[in-house]
Amino acid sequence: MTPHWIEYLPPLIEGAWVTLQLTVFSTFLGVVMAFLFGVGKLSHNPFIRAFSVAYIEVFRGTSLLVQLFWLYFALPLTGQAIGIDLRLPPVVAGVLALGLNIGAYGAEVVRGAIQSVHPGQHEAALALNFTPRQTMLGVTIPQAVPEMMPAFGNLAVQNLKDTALVSLISLGDMTFRAEQIRNFTQDSTVIYTMLLFMYFGMALVLTAIMRLLERRVGQWRPGKG
Amino acid sequence: MNDPIIRFDNVVKRFGDHTVLDELNFDIRKGEKVTIIGPSGSGKSTVLRILMTLEGIEGGVVHVGGEPLWHEHGPVGLVPASQAHLHRMRGQLGMVFQQFNLFPHMTVLRNITEAPVKVLGLGKAEARDRAEELLELVGLSDHAQKYPHQLSGGQQQRVGIARALAMRPNILLFDEPTSALDPELVGEVLNVIGQLSEEHDLTMLLVTHEMRFAREISDRILFFDQGRIVEEGSPAQLFTSPQRERTREFLGSELDRVLAV
Known part of the structure; x- marks a missing residue:
């Protein structure tokens, strides 16, 4: 007779696929946001700077769970009040909340890494008559990216774990599936232990991928690659 | 004059x-x-x-x-x-810096060709030919594909000089x-x-x-x-x-x- 926990695997793996998709999409959105607002915070334009600071502070200073509930439950009602349909599918609300949240933390990472590039690099770029845009894209960011990678790795793993919150807006991720099985079987110990290991396994794989990426973008550095 | x-x-x-x-x-x-x-x-x-x-x-x-x-x-x-x-x-104007300020993420060759291509609009092949001439001038022809950290300080500074000259300045500041x-x-x-x-x-x-x-x-x-x-x-x-x-x-x-x- 097969042990009963084997029967839990198919629904959990189905959930793991959703968790994986959420993690990939929201991390991708987060990276885009992090670059936009991390660079924006260093802009010479005071409006862009203020907007970037506001985004970063709002999303870092409020709970992810509340952001998620707000996007999923409050936004449609706000839309209704002004006559626009703002209902979001759970996946979209989940990716948005996770991505915007991770983007706010990532923006500070991007800003810090850009500021850590040696001022002599900017002087050399200016002496060679690069425009500010060419300097940012060709000199500063390529040197800042390897600097960001360890912190981005941490954020990606944190993001993976945070996806569990979307089960609360009835999105069928790994945690949601586990809850369903538990309601049905009351086998809490086995199910939650399996859940822990599955998140841990996914985090290990994610960390390994980030390590590879880190090595790849830093090939030019002394003692690396 | x-x-x-x-x-x-x-x-x-x-x-x-x-x-x-x-x-x-x-x-x-x-x-x-x-x-x-x-x-x-x-x-x-x-x-x-x-x-x-x-x-x-x-x-x-x-x-x-x-x-x-x-x-x-x-x-x-x-x-x-x-x-x-x-x-x-x-x-x-061109400038050679005390700390060289080479771009560490670019090879020696790209350090020299990057600005002529992006700023002066030179073709890649032309910029490359010019860079190779300059590397010969500063005695570093064999090092074109290396990264700055693989060179000695003296070699890095010679690349710095070649990089500045590649922009064909009238005035060179050291x-x-x-x-x-x-x-x-x-x-x-x-x-x-x-x-x-x-x-x-x-x-x-x-x-x-x-x-x-x-x-x-x-x-x-x-x-x-x-x-x-x-x-x-x-x-x-x-x-x-x-x-x-x-x-x-x-x-x-x-x-x-x-x-x-």
């Missing part, structure tokens, strides 16, 4: 309350090789940094190639320069190009600079503590102290029969420094 290619006209530079350049005046003619010497903090590097548009000025006018550098001609007199004007003016090098690597960089000094069209402005080298390659020496030119003249005049007490004192202390090594 008679019009100065660089003219400082009562230039004032301050950092906070500290006046670095105090109504500084001097001219440099096209093709002239001029070395600025003086104690540290005397404002010598600041002169180069103002010319490279890395530092602004608080008073006076700097002329490069007959045009104001930090100003533009407005409807009534001079107005502060726009970014477009600075961008255009910068094309005449900001203490050998100060960050181990003593045994100074010679190879000075050799390259000495070779360049024989190019008659290139105007060179050099800040250095290498007195013997300055004496060999310079047409003229400017001795700076406290933001002013204390004394200037041909190397023979200034090194063998300095007129001012302050100059004698400085040259004496430099001699002690060299002998102490």
Whole structure:
């Protein structure tokens, strides 16, 4: 007779696929946001700077769970009040909340890494008559990216774990599936232990991928690659 | 040939309350090789940094190639320069930095071709040919595909010189190009600079503590102290029969420094 926990695997793996998709999409959105607002915070334009600071502070200073509930439950009602349909599918609300949240933390990472590039690099770029845009894209960011990678790795793993919150807006991720099985079987110990290991396994794989990426973008550095 | 290619006209530079350049005046003619010497903090590097548009000025006018550098001609007199004007003016100048400031994420070849391609719009093949010529000039043909960290300091600085030359500047500024090098690597960089000094069209402005080298390659020496030119003249005049007490004192202390090594 097969042990009963084997029967839990198919629904959990189905959930793991959703968790994986959420993690990939929201991390991708987060990276885009992090670059936009991390660079924006260093802009010479005071409006862009203020907007970037506001985004970063709002999303870092409020709970992810509340952001998620707000996007999923409050936004449609706000839309209704002004006559626009703002209902979001759970996946979209989940990716948005996770991505915007991770983007706010990532923006500070991007800003810090850009500021850590040696001022002599900017002087050399200016002496060679690069425009500010060419300097940012060709000199500063390529040197800042390897600097960001360890912190981005941490954020990606944190993001993976945070996806569990979307089960609360009835999105069928790994945690949601586990809850369903538990309601049905009351086998809490086995199910939650399996859940822990599955998140841990996914985090290990994610960390390994980030390590590879880190090595790849830093090939030019002394003692690396 | 008679019009100065660089003219400082009562230039004032301050950092906070500290006046670095105090109504500084001097001219440099096209093709002239001029070395600025003086104690540290005397404002010598600041002169180069103002010319490279890395530092602004608080008073006076700097002329490069007959045009104001930090100003533009407005409807009534001079107005502060726009970014477009600075961008255009910068094309005449190149700079070699004390700390080399090579781009660490690019190969030697790309360090040299990047700006000609992106800024001057040169074709990749043309930029590459030019870079290979320059690498030969500085004796680094075998190192084109290396990254800066794989080179010695002296080699890095020679790449720095090639990179600046690739933009075909009329004026080349050297900001203490050998100060960050181990003593045994100074010679190879000075050799390259000495070779360049024989190019008659290139105007060179050099800040250095290498007195013997300055004496060999310079047409003229400017001795700076406290933001002013204390004394200037041909190397023979200034090194063998300095007129001012302050100059004698400085040259004496430099001699002690060299002998102490």
